[in-house]
Amino acid sequence: MRDKRRKFVELVENRVNRAIKDIRLIGNLANRSAYEYSEEDVRKIFRALQKELEAAKSRFTGDSGGRDSDFRLEG
Template sequence: MDDPKRERFLRVASARTEKILNLTRLLGNCANTSNYSYTEEEVNHIFKSIREELDIQETKFRMKLKEDSGKRKRFTL
């Protein structure tokens, strides 16, 4: 690849996505009722907060796509 911005995006986005996925899996470990106690309201609050933040971040990407190009490409890394 000759585009350093593209190369940096692929490297950084892949690493950060992997971190998020790993942390999400670690959060899932908290579902083990042998080790933890929680309420449905707490679970709802956790996942509502995560969804809200994901929506905010996805909107940033979508807005940039609309600004940069009227044509959509298939997503691949």
């Protein structure tokens, strides 16, 4: 049982830290002098992120919600 716990801790620390890093990189895109985006773009981005966070959280509580396709801003 300790091996399962150790593996969980190792994986979750790596994955959460990677997710945090990627979220920070998304935040870097807010630089209006380097990028052009609309408020609707911002809403879509954070709606998609929030949806995935909620889906991941629900899996920990026993709900096994389906997986949607990858995020696309346009198209």
